[in-house]
Amino acid sequence: MTHHVSVKDVTADLLRQWEHDPYNLLQILIGVQQTFQHISTTAVDLIADKLSLPRASIEGVIGFYSFLHVQQRGLYDLLMSDNIVDQMSGSRELAGLLARRLDVKSGTTRADGAVSLGYTSCTGMGDQGPAALVNNRALTSLTPQRIEQIAELIEERVPLGEWPQELFAVSGNIQRRDLLLESDLLQGAAIDAVVSRGAEQILSELEESGLRGRGGAGFRTALKWRFCRDAAADERVVVCNADEGEPGTFKDRVLLQAYADRLFEGMALCAGVIGASRGFLYLRAEYFYLLEDLQQELQRRRDANLLGEDILGQAGFDFDIEIHLGAGAYICGEESALIESLEGKRGIPRIRPPFPVTEGYRGRPTVVNNVETLIAAAMIAVHGAEWFCSRGTDDSAGTKLLSISGDCARPGVYEYPYGVSIEAILRDCGARDVQAVQVAGPAGQCVPPSEFHRAIAFEDLSTGGSMMIFNQQRNLLNAVENFADFFVHESCGLCTPCRVGTTLLQKRLRKVVSGHATSEDLAMMRTIGSVVRESSHCGLGMTAANPILGSMEKFPGVYSEKLKSTGFEPAFDLDAALDEARKITGRDDAGAHIEGGGV
Numbered sequence: 001m002t003h004h005v006s007v008k009d010v011t012a013d014l015l016r017q018w019e020h021d022p023y024n025l026l027q028i029l030i031g032v033q034q035t036f037q038h039i040s041t042t043a044v045d046l047i048a049d050k051l052s053l054p055r056a057s058i059e060g061v062i063g064f065y066s067f068l069h070v071q072q073r074g075l076y077d078l079l080m081s082d083n084i085v086d087q088m089s090g091s092r093e094l095a096g097l098l099a100r101r102l103d104v105k106s107g108t109t110r111a112d113g114a115v116s117l118g119y120t121s122c123t124g125m126g127d128q129g130p131a132a133l134v135n136n137r138a139l140t141s142l143t144p145q146r147i148e149q150i151a152e153l154i155e156e157r158v159p160l161g162e163w164p165q166e167l168f169a170v171s172g173n174i175q176r177r178d179l180l181l182e183s184d185l186l187q188g189a190a191i192d193a194v195v196s197r198g199a200e201q202i203l204s205e206l207e208e209s210g211l212r213g214r215g216g217a218g219f220r221t222a223l224k225w226r227f228c229r230d231a232a233a234d235e236r237v238v239v240c241n242a243d244e245g246e247p248g249t250f251k252d253r254v255l256l257q258a259y260a261d262r263l264f265e266g267m268a269l270c271a272g273v274i275g276a277s278r279g280f281l282y283l284r285a286e287y288f289y290l291l292e293d294l295q296q297e298l299q300r301r302r303d304a305n306l307l308g309e310d311i312l313g314q315a316g317f318d319f320d321i322e323i324h325l326g327a328g329a330y331i332c333g334e335e336s337a338l339i340e341s342l343e344g345k346r347g348i349p350r351i352r353p354p355f356p357v358t359e360g361y362r363g364r365p366t367v368v369n370n371v372e373t374l375i376a377a378a379m380i381a382v383h384g385a386e387w388f389c390s391r392g393t394d395d396s397a398g399t400k401l402l403s404i405s406g407d408c409a410r411p412g413v414y415e416y417p418y419g420v421s422i423e424a425i426l427r428d429c430g431a432r433d434v435q436a437v438q439v440a441g442p443a444g445q446c447v448p449p450s451e452f453h454r455a456i457a458f459e460d461l462s463t464g465g466s467m468m469i470f471n472q473q474r475n476l477l478n479a480v481e482n483f484a485d486f487f488v489h490e491s492c493g494l495c496t497p498c499r500v501g502t503t504l505l506q507k508r509l510r511k512v513v514s515g516h517a518t519s520e521d522l523a524m525m526r527t528i529g530s531v532v533r534e535s536s537h538c539g540l541g542m543t544a545a546n547p548i549l550g551s552m553e554k555f556p557g558v559y560s561e562k563l564k565s566t567g568f569e570p571a572f573d574l575d576a577a578l579d580e581a582r583k584i585t586g587r588d589d590a591g592a593h594i595e596g597g598g599v
């Protein structure tokens with residue numbers, strides 16, 4: 001919001017800070033965006049010139065990320081979180097109130113340039129919503145009173161730094177601790193373990209522990225680290241995936257806020273094992289509020305010789321960590337897209353193989369792990385495999401952090417041993433009268449009450465950690481529609497089945513919701529869904545049809561009660577299409593309708 005500084009000076013400073021390195025382009029653009037609420041032609045020209053990049057490629061990067069803009073945004077750029085759980089707690093109504101109060105339409109900037117209003121995908125505050133972002137700073141627990149207060153602050157042009165701090169308060173909200181969160185970890189103990197016991201010892205401990213990735217795919221961590229260690233290279237890289245973009249999940253936020261020390265310990269451990277000298281924490285833009293504390297934590301660790309050169313006095317053990325910010329793209333959580341983004345480019349998933357473990361960041365062998373995985377690895381290095389295996393099932397050792405939100409008395413982060421049933425979780429978080437639980441976000445499964453005996457585990461309900469609860473009063477189709485919209489918005493557009501298929505599914509679903517669909521539409525959704533699932537390039541497309549296909553299978557009644565007819569009817573509903581004409585002419589008599597609707 002600083003407008004008395006010049007674009008030229010700020011851009012020059014950012015270019016210097018990021019070492020005039022084209023691989024840092026995205027970070028430079030984010031810096032410009034944060035200072036001026038847009039990236040002007042002047043800034044693009046300067047960057048193009050200094051980094052010797054074509055303007056078009058810079059514009060391509062800006063165009064890819066939701067939080068970067070070439071058009072000036074309002075001095076206060078407000079984005080309401082559009083997660084279904086935020087909606088259930090009234091975000092749409094609050095956005096309406098804000099729009100009226102500030103006289104600005106959603107999706108626009110007010111003529112005087114003071115404020116812009118819009119929506120964004122889940123901001124990772126599902127346990128304390130409705131939430132929003134103002135110039136990338138998280139606003140939580142919004143109420144009509146708070147909206148009034150915010151509107152006043154904006155009208156009076158109060159700088160964000162002077163807004164009451166309680167508006168930005170993010171509670172840790174850990175509701176249940178188990179092995180990982182309850183046990184101690186002395187600073188430096190995991191690094192000491194690799195220095196004193198050697199990489200092979202740590203790898204076999206990790207192998208024995210059975211640790212699998214906590215970010216969703218469940219790949220064996222020891223195997224990933226070994227592949228990377230075995231890849232011939234001068235430099236290797238450790239990346240922590242803190243993109244946490246899956247709607248309904250926020251457990252990494254809590255870990256980054258309360259357990260950053262353990263995370264950095266885990267990254268340094270990984271570096272010691274695989275022989276990496278560079279580390280990155282890829283932090284989603286929505287968690288910008290954590291950046292300063294994380295930087296301080298890194299500095300404390302450098303001061304304690306737990307980062308930097310000759311770590312813990314071990315000659316040649318050099319490793320440091322940089323933090324890179326994302327800019328509002330869910331696809332950047334996919335590991336190869338994340339690496340592209342770390343390299344300053346658009347976050348488009350790479351063709352694999354080669355996999356990141358052999359060719360990742362700038363072609364170097366790279367380990368990408370979730371926040372929770374790296375913390376678990378650090379704990380295992382110190383407490384041992386047996387300690388870890390004291391919880392969980394045969395195929396799913398240890399515990400899992402779940403982000404629980406929606407219709408329950410106590411939303412928050414819960415750590416459970418793998419194998420815990422949905423039933424037990426619902427009891428603990430005070431959920432009653434439950435109609436469905438969405439496990440693993442929009443890409444996951446919608447579980448009906450008849451299956452609440454099922455377990456959270458890789459061999460049953462596998463999840464990165466999101467769990468959204470819907471009670472009997474909720475219209476499940478609203479959730480399915482929200483998820484379908486999410487995938488349309490977040491598809492990176494590289495491949496046709498995903499780009500086109502997600503839009504086709506969204507359109508058919510809207511037809512169902514509006515009561516104009518027939519059983520033909522359901523059949524068509526099944527066909528399109530299976531094409532999208534089978535022929536998409538990456539995990540986003542492969543799972544984008546899940547909310548529709550899954551809910552059609554598990555909750556057929558939700559669809560059948562909305563159908564216009566279960567027999568054959570053509571896809572095009574002429575009567576519905578004439579709605580607009582009726583509105584314009586002000587007619588709604590029998591003569592303005594077509595009997596039967598379809599043609």
Ligand SMILES: Cc1cc2nc3c(=O)[nH]c(=O)nc-3n(C[C@H](O)[C@H](O)[C@H](O)COP(=O)(O)O)c2cc1C
Pocket residue numbers: 212213214215216217218219241242243244245246330331332333334335336368369370371373374538539540
């Ligand atoms: C569309 C998409 C989004 C993803 N988002 C995340 C994410 O936000 N965080 C994460 O840790 N993994 C995410 N993943 C999984 C990563 O690709 C990768 O498997 C993971 O970071 C590996 O770490 P892990 O083995 O510790 O789980 C995503 C995958 C896909 C396909």
Ligand code: SF4
Pocket residue numbers: 331348349490491492493494495496498499536537538539540541542
């Ligand atoms: S499946 Fe979708 S998100 Fe993945 S690469 Fe293709 S278009 Fe992009």
